Amino acid sequence: MFKSFQRQIVLWFLSLSLLVYLTCSCVGALFIYTNKTHSMDEELRIVASQIGHAIDVSGKNPTFRDWLRVVETEPARSIITMQLFDLNGHLLEHYGPDGIPRLIKQLNEVTENGQQMRVRQGQLLHDNKPVGYLQLQLPTKTRTEAITEFILTMAAMSPFVILGFAQIGKTVSNIAVKPIEQLVATLQRFVADAGHELNTPASIIQARAQSLERKLNKQGNLFEEDLQIISSSAERMGYIVKDLMLLAELDSKTKQTTESITEIKSVVESLTAEFSERFEAKDVLLKTELLEVARIKTNEETLRGILSNLLENALKYTHPGGIVAVGCVNNAISGEVRLIVKDTGIGIPPECLPHIFERFYRVDKSRDRSSGGSGLGLSIVKALVETLSGKVLVDSSPGKGSQFTVILPALKN
Ligand SMILES: Nc1ncnc2c1ncn2[C@@H]1O[C@H](COP(=O)(O)OP(=O)(O)OP(=O)(O)O)[C@@H](O)[C@H]1O
Ligand SMILES: [Mg+2]
Incomplete structure (x- = not known):
């Protein structure tokens, strides 16, 4: 009885813990996603603000002043694609990896030709008149890699986590069941002891009632019915007591049986x-x-x-x-x-x-x-x-x- 109760507690504990673990993994992945996205946007914002001096907007179309200055401006950020577009959205120049060669106005993130890019784009002005667009693209690969790494780590840890939780569940269920087990054992002992104690007087009453019945029968018995009731009640009481004692023994598994x-x-x-x-x-x-x-x-x-x-x-x-x-x-x-x-x-x-x-x-x-x-x-x-x-x-x-x-x-x- 207690074993299956304990098993249920462990299973519940394990299921709940795994649910929490799964939720934590999802929240963790979401946190990494948001965090990485935020730092990518921040990086694009910084590059956009720093690259301004390398763009010449005085002509008909904007142009990078010279490659060297662009490279000097952003030597470490070679994974960022920098593009200049005219007002009609035609690509004029680009620096860095190829990226997606079109002006992306509405979206922050685009997937095209198998590459996913975080995009930042802004209008270039000359004397307050728009002359073109600067567009920066940053691949989201590092973010995907970070999330994949996190999920793989969580998955690799899961067998140990399951074992750990199962062990904790077992310990918790042992602690939870112990007082109940003690209480039930006390109750079983009580029933067995009470049965044992009641058994003797019940047998005595029964024996005496029967002997009285026999003696009075000889002398013409006026109380025959009463005596029969006493006798049968005592007999029944004896049966109940024996049944209860047998059940208490079976419950506590203390019944001695010779297996054959x-x-x-x-x-x-x-x-x-x-x-x-x-x-x-x-x-x-x-x-x-x-x-x-x-x-x-x-x-x-x-x-x-x-x-x-x-x-x-x-x-x-x-x-x-x-x-x-x-x-x-x-x-x-x-x-x-x-x-x-x-x-x-x-x-x-x-x-x-x-x-x-x-x-x-x-x-x-x-x-x-x-x-x-x-x-x-x-x-x-x-x-x-x-x-x-x-x-x-x-x-x-x-x-x-x-x-x-x-x-x-x-x-x-
Ligand atoms: N063969 C049967 N036909 C009809 N009812 C039954 C039968 N066996 C059991 N029952 C019903 O199930 C109940 C429980 O049976 P159980 O043997 O546990 O108790 P009992 O016969 O009333 O008392 P005890 O066996 O302790 O003298 C009975 O009271 C009876 O109502
Ligand atoms: Mg019966």
Whole structure:
């Protein structure tokens, strides 16, 4: 129970952490993009302001005064394309790499012929009259490289980050689960101890009530009914206490069992023989259907616990004249054995089906109390089946009957 709870906490923690990691990576990439774009714009702005003295605007068209001065102005920025255009947008001169040879007025960034350029362009004036345009282009390659490098680094780090987060998640879940585990262990101990303590007085009351009943019977008993009630109540109390103690043991996995190999068919036959008298007394036909030989890894006591609870229910919830059939199917291919208890009893309403394995749950509380059911039988069946790594399925329709199927891993014959 706690292991799967812990696993869930770790998974949640891991998913959340990865989401945060992914978000941080995206924010980081966006930050690099904005930062680099800003510095590229800044660089273009500085170059544009510095290059002014190298442009001669006195003629009809603007022209670089001489290459040497342009080179002197910007010797280190040889990756910037510098272009001069006339007023009609015809390229007059350019310095640096080829770039995109046209005047780009509207956009800051252009992709053409496989190259992406950050662009800055401004009008050149002479005596306040426009004479042409200066356009600067800077490749965005460095920005793309920086972002790619960042993403690759984050991706390369991700396995370590996942492992790290998983480890932290495990530690956190251990810390989170510890107090709950302690609390549940205390509760389980309490139920086991309380059960142990109640067991003795319940047995004493029962024994004394029975002995009193016998003694008074001899003298003509006026209190027979009262005594029977005391006796049966004590008996029922004893059953509840034993069931609770068994559940507490199964919960805390402290139940000592000697693992052995059990043959299902013989257990079914011996249990049905034990139950036959009670079934006859109620006029319910108990029969065995297909009974295949199957061996499972468990002790006989566990298997008897499962089957006897299912038979008890079938007997209790089937009217006289009804039929209860027990079967065992060994599926060699799937490696599963199916133990089936099927009755033609009162059935279970669909809305109650999800609850019948809960402790103390009874469909019809008033009726079951009078017939002695405390609602623990099926929770014991489920807990026992789970110790064998199996599962219980139920199929039922009110008024028609129920079928309980216990699926257990079978041993090869
Ligand atoms: N074969 C069945 N047919 C109809 N209803 C059933 C059947 N088996 C179980 N139920 C319903 O499921 C409820 C839970 O069953 P469970 O065996 O846990 O408790 P119980 O039989 O009432 O009491 P206990 O087994 O502790 O004496 C029952 O009260 C009953 O309403
Ligand atoms: Mg029962």
